[in-house]
Amino acid sequence: MIKIIGDGIISSLGISTEENFQHILDGKSGLRLIDDESSSLDPYYSSLVEKDNLSSIVENIDKYTKLEAMSIASILNAVEDKGIDLGSKDTIFIFSSTKGNIDLLNNNNSKDLRIRLWKTAEIISKYFHNENEPMVVSNACISGVSAQILASRLLKSRKYKRAVVVGADLVSKFTVSGFQSFHSLADKECQPFDKNRVGLNIGEAAACIILQYEDEKSLNNDDIIFLDGIMKNDANHISGPSRTGEGSYRCLNHLLKNTNTEKIAFINAHGTATNYNDEMESIALERAGFSDVPVNSMKAYFGHTLGAAGVLESIISARALKEGLILPTKGYVEKGVSGNIRISDRLLKTNKNFAIKLISGFGGCNAALLFKKI
Amino acid sequence: MKQESKIISYTYIDAERNIVVINGEKVFETENLDIKDFLTKVYKTLCDSYPKFYKMDIHCKLGYLLSELLLESSGNRQKGIEDRAIAVVNSSSSLCSDIKHQASIEDNGNYFPSPANFVYTLSNIVTGEIAIRNKYYGETISYIHSSYDSKYLKEIFDLSMVDECNNSILLSWIESIDTTAEGIMFLISKEEGKEGVNVSEKELDNIWQKLKNNK
Amino acid sequence: MEKLINDLKEQIIEALSLEDYSVEEINADEPLFGEGLGLDSIDALELIVLLEKNYGIKLNDPEKGKEIFKSIRVLAEYINANRAF
Numbered sequence: 323m324i325k326i327i328g329d330g331i332i333s334s335l336g337i338s339t340e341e342n343f344q345h346i347l348d349g350k351s352g353l354r355l356i357d358d359e360s361s362s363l364d365p366y367y368s369s370l371v372e373k374d375n376l377s378s379i380v381e382n383i384d385k386y387t388k389l390e391a392m393s394i395a396s397i398l399n400a401v402e403d404k405g406i407d408l409g410s411k412d413t414i415f416i417f418s419s420t421k422g423n424i425d426l427l428n429n430n431n432s433k434d435l436r437i438r439l440w441k442t443a444e445i446i447s448k449y450f451h452n453e454n455e456p457m458v459v460s461n462a463c464i465s466g467v468s469a470q471i472l473a474s475r476l477l478k479s480r481k482y483k484r485a486v487v488v489g490a491d492l493v494s495k496f497t498v499s500g501f502q503s504f505h506s507l508a509d510k511e512c513q514p515f516d517k518n519r520v521g522l523n524i525g526e527a528a529a530c531i532i533l534q535y536e537d538e539k540s541l542n543n544d545d546i547i548f549l550d551g552i553m554k555n556d557a558n559h560i561s562g563p564s565r566t567g568e569g570s571y572r573c574l575n576h577l578l579k580n581t582n583t584e585k586i587a588f589i590n591a592h593g594t595a596t597n598y599n600d601e602m603e604s605i606a607l608e609r610a611g612f613s614d615v616p617v618n619s620m621k622a623y624f625g626h627t628l629g630a631a632g633v634l635e636s637i638i639s640a641r642a643l644k645e646g647l648i649l650p651t652k653g654y655v656e657k658g659v660s661g662n663i664r665i666s667d668r669l670l671k672t673n674k675n676f677a678i679k680l681i682s683g684f685g686g687c688n689a690a691l692l693f694k695k696i
Numbered sequence: 697m698k699q700e701s702k703i704i705s706y707t708y709i710d711a712e713r714n715i716v717v718i719n720g721e722k723v724f725e726t727e728n729l730d731i732k733d734f735l736t737k738v739y740k741t742l743c744d745s746y747p748k749f750y751k752m753d754i755h756c757k758l759g760y761l762l763s764e765l766l767l768e769s770s771g772n773r774q775k776g777i778e779d780r781a782i783a784v785v786n787s788s789s790s791l792c793s794d795i796k797h798q799a800s801i802e803d804n805g806n807y808f809p810s811p812a813n814f815v816y817t818l819s820n821i822v823t824g825e826i827a828i829r830n831k832y833y834g835e836t837i838s839y840i841h842s843s844y845d846s847k848y849l850k851e852i853f854d855l856s857m858v859d860e861c862n863n864s865i866l867l868s869w870i871e872s873i874d875t876t877a878e879g880i881m882f883l884i885s886k887e888e889g890k891e892g893v894n895v896s897e898k899e900l901d902n903i904w905q906k907l908k909n910n911k
Numbered sequence: 912m913e914k915l916i917n918d919l920k921e922q923i924i925e926a927l928s929l930e931d932y933s934v935e936e937i938n939a940d941e942p943l944f945g946e947g948l949g950l951d952s953i954d955a956l957e958l959i960v961l962l963e964k965n966y967g968i969k970l971n972d973p974e975k976g977k978e979i980f981k982s983i984r985v986l987a988e989y990i991n992a993n994r995a996f
Contacts, residue, residue, distance in 0.1 A: 363804060420818060422789075427798050432791060432873075439789060439840040455848075458840040460789055460819045468837055475858040496794075499801045500814035504956060505973045552861065553835035554778070555827040561815045562952050572778070572833060576861070684815060685824030687836050736930075747949070750928040808964045811956040812927070 330399025334369035369525035392528035417443035418469035463683030466632025471551035489633030514593035514619035517658025525625025567606025569688030574610035593619020604661025622653030702892030705770035759822035967995025
């Protein structure tokens, strides 16, 4: 069995999983209006991390870029005082990001190795004196979920005992301008699944989840298990989701091999609050028979944190499952998708033991994870 | 008895050297074409019409051509399947398109980011292009690694096969940056009755070394 | 008007990488999306960039593009009525 033995989050809402989770329970959002010419010509809503806040956590922080410092801090938060030896040979680092240190890119430094994700990953794993070559996944917005799936496979095949999975991405002029050119940024805080939704907000974060292989006997009550994970492509379009939700539908359908919809406490959807994404997810969820299962989105708390989203949102979902809670979808007021689904709009208690993380990204990729509480 | 997985076929393109190789045999060669023109020439000479090809960046064009030549020449296209994974490894992500995007936003007085280019600033788009072309609904994934590394490729292959959903894989190394555009793609299958060489780290290395040394 | 239509054809071939087409092959009255040139959602966004870059026309609502991008002739008429330079 693959158990979550540690997790950490660095975001605009706080510099630990605990702080982030508490702020969500209090209904706080990290989104605010950013008016800064170095990242965008026009003001935009986003949720940002201050590197300075990490200087008491990360040793020699000046040696590291903001992205590296955020990643390192998220790992430090995940190990905390748990006595996990990250330098050991049976620990593998898996780094996931869409753009890594993209803020370093300018007209004439494309040779800089630090722009290469494998180099970034090396710098991070070296901080923890880990000698294994880190694995790096860059799979658009599903990167953080893909990384967890690869971790689970490495652990299942017993190549390593534990995997440190990190997802991290920045908000920079590079990404902001790109999403602006797609006209997908909202001019207000995003409203997932709502009938007045007008687009997404991007946010930055680093999140770390540590997975470890455990015998079934050694598990305790309330432990959270990574039970299954799956990736599927829509085979439809490189930037638009499939109108039938093909990939997400197939992912959800696959997870039902190990559970049934009645046992599932909630589904944490991608819920970016773009017209097409939310509509697509509603169709996929209805098709796969999830019409009665509460669905939430965390995008109005953090924005869309790109490659970090899959790890960050899995951590928050696993934590909610552990506490027996179904989190509300901030920003949601009135249903604005055609699929027959139930959007979670208030904090609820649950005694069910399964939760699903659903996600999709450019390139037609989709993925889903199934977590279980013992 | 457990069936050994087999390398059924592979394709190799070095756009800088203007060559296309299928299963060790040079099938196409020109001289003195730049990377973009060479890839267009390969497309027009050896592939079926697919107008989306022109919209792709160099990285995707290279991956697309490798997959087309591989699937067509080996007779293994099998459109619409769900059990074939697509995994692409490279070192510089989508740096060619990244640089183009960066240039379009560097000057606030001449600020015109292109959505058609921005979409290619993700290193996994090439896997999506291949999935779309062939209606492959299986997993698609993009890895970043410092260089062609047969041990790493074998590990990626093994990882894909841990999942019972996957029975075959398009496994590829593609690197495109500045004046370089070089890639190799393997079709590896664990299905019974397939002919090919058993997949191993050594075999993946041998094939690569031969291609590199064959001037 | 005919000059503008011709310019537009050249610009569209370039911006949307329609390398298989020549200016002569594109019919100004043919629909740009669906049938005809078979353009898609990214192409529509790219045409919005083209309008701003070459004619100073800012289109903030991509939905508006649906009416303007019906055909090259419709687009040319719109540009004539709204161009900044």
